[in-house]
Amino acid sequence: MFQLPVSIALLFLLFPTLAVGGPALVERASAPQSTSTAKLHTLAKSKGKLYFGSATDNPELTNTSYVAQLDDSTMFGQTTATNSMKWDATEPNQGQFTFSGADQIANLAQSTGKLLRGHNCVWHNQLPSWVSNSGFTAAQLTAVIQNHCGTLVARYKGRTFNLSEPFNDDGTFRSDVFFNTLGTSFIPIALNAARQADPGAKLYINDFNIEFPGVKSTAMQNLVRTLKQSNTPIDGIGLQSHFIVGITPSTASQVQNMNAFTALGVEVAITELDVRMTLPATPALLAQQKTDYTSTVAACQQVKGCVGITLWDWTDKFSWVPGTFAGQGAACPWDENFVKKPAFDGIAIGFGN
Numbered sequence: 600m601f602q603l604p605v606s607i608a609l610l611f612l613l614f615p616t617l618a619v620g621g622p623a624l625v626e627r628a629s630a631p632q633s634t635s636t637a638k639l640h641t642l643a644k645s646k647g648k649l650y651f652g653s654a655t656d657n658p659e660l661t662n663t664s665y666v667a668q669l670d671d672s673t674m675f676g677q678t679t680a681t682n683s684m685k686w687d688a689t690e691p692n693q694g695q696f697t698f699s700g701a702d703q704i705a706n707l708a709q710s711t712g713k714l715l716r717g718h719n720c721v722w723h724n725q726l727p728s729w730v731s732n733s734g735f736t737a738a739q740l741t742a743v744i745q746n747h748c749g750t751l752v753a754r755y756k757g758r759t760f761n762l763s764e765p766f767n768d769d770g771t772f773r774s775d776v777f778f779n780t781l782g783t784s785f786i787p788i789a790l791n792a793a794r795q796a797d798p799g800a801k802l803y804i805n806d807f808n809i810e811f812p813g814v815k816s817t818a819m820q821n822l823v824r825t826l827k828q829s830n831t832p833i834d835g836i837g838l839q840s841h842f843i844v845g846i847t848p849s850t851a852s853q854v855q856n857m858n859a860f861t862a863l864g865v866e867v868a869i870t871e872l873d874v875r876m877t878l879p880a881t882p883a884l885l886a887q888q889k890t891d892y893t894s895t896v897a898a899c900q901q902v903k904g905c906v907g908i909t910l911w912d913w914t915d916k917f918s919w920v921p922g923t924f925a926g927q928g929a930a931c932p933w934d935e936n937f938v939k940k941p942a943f944d945g946i947a948i949g950f951g952n
């Protein structure tokens with residue numbers, strides 16, 4: 600008769616669920632695990648950064664496991680509202696401002712001792728149709744932008760706000776209602792209105808595919824130069840950093856790129872970090888993802904003018920990636936069960952831990 604070796608039989612006796620859960624357990628046991636006990640915000644601060652944080656979105660705040668992790672401000676010392684500070688959420692109809700969602704995030708930041716980064720006061724996406732389709736004249740759209748940015752920035756004084764994604768990937772200006780109506784002047788119009796509403800606000804322009812040297816980064820550098828020459832307020836450049844496992848830019852390339860911006864007299868921040876992969880997540884992909892997170896965090900760590908890092912949510916449960924890129928996901932450092940992945944250790948290593 601077939602006999603189980605004593606040690607395995609004993610294991611089944613002690614843990615009867617192994618009998619059905621065996622294969623999954625083996626898989627899980629062989630998958631690389633996180634072992635770091637770092638508190639990332641505390642670590643970032645100890646390494647001279649202002650913050651380590653994560654974006655969060657209002658619907659997620661009903662999940663108690665999620666909120667318990669978010670509340671730990673030694674882990675996340677900063678937050679950004681993923682959606683509720685965008686134009687469609689804050690001024691859905693002309694002149695009618697709704698701040699309930701945005702206030703919820705601002706209050707959460709305050710009650711848990713986190714820095715709050717505002718999100719975008721001008722962006723081509725999530726724009727109500729009254730902005731994009733009204734056929735406003737240049738003068739009308741100028742007033743619309745001034746009122747929107749001015750009101751938003753004045754409500755959350757002392758925070759950072761972005762103007763987002765003005766460029767196409769080839770470095771030309773994006774064709775949207777702002778550029779098509781006002782040319783590049785929509786940029787100083789928005790930045791000046793924001794500065795006037797709150798002289799203490801930090802004003803950023805934020806984009807993707809500007810995290811490494813190339814035509815789009817060069818276009819952004821040229822824009823910074825132009826803004827500086829015309830005394831338009833610009834304090835920083837946000838490097839969104841939505842990366843892909845295995846093709847994340849190297850530390851050296853990210854450092855070179857950050858230095859090119861800081862040499863122009865602006866700070867930089869990593870504002871929307873995640874590293875997506877084609878599913879399923881294999882041990883090899885998770886190991887590469889760990890390396891990719893390290894590359895990016897190490898780059899910020901090496902550049903004094905890189906002030907902080909924001910994840911575009913920390914758990915795969917609430918990542919935007921699967922909804923946008925079919926078949927891709929697992930982009931965050933915590934999995935969908937709120938368990939740290941090797942990528943978490945990659946972040947700690949990037950800070951030098």
Ligand code: 9MR
Nearest residue numbers: 681682718724725763839871911919923
């Ligand atoms: O994460 C955001 C997602 O929930 C929204 O559906 C999406 C809509 O465009 O915007 C996502 O956030 C974006 C951010 O605001 C700007 N940079 C790109 C981000 C990912 O699309």
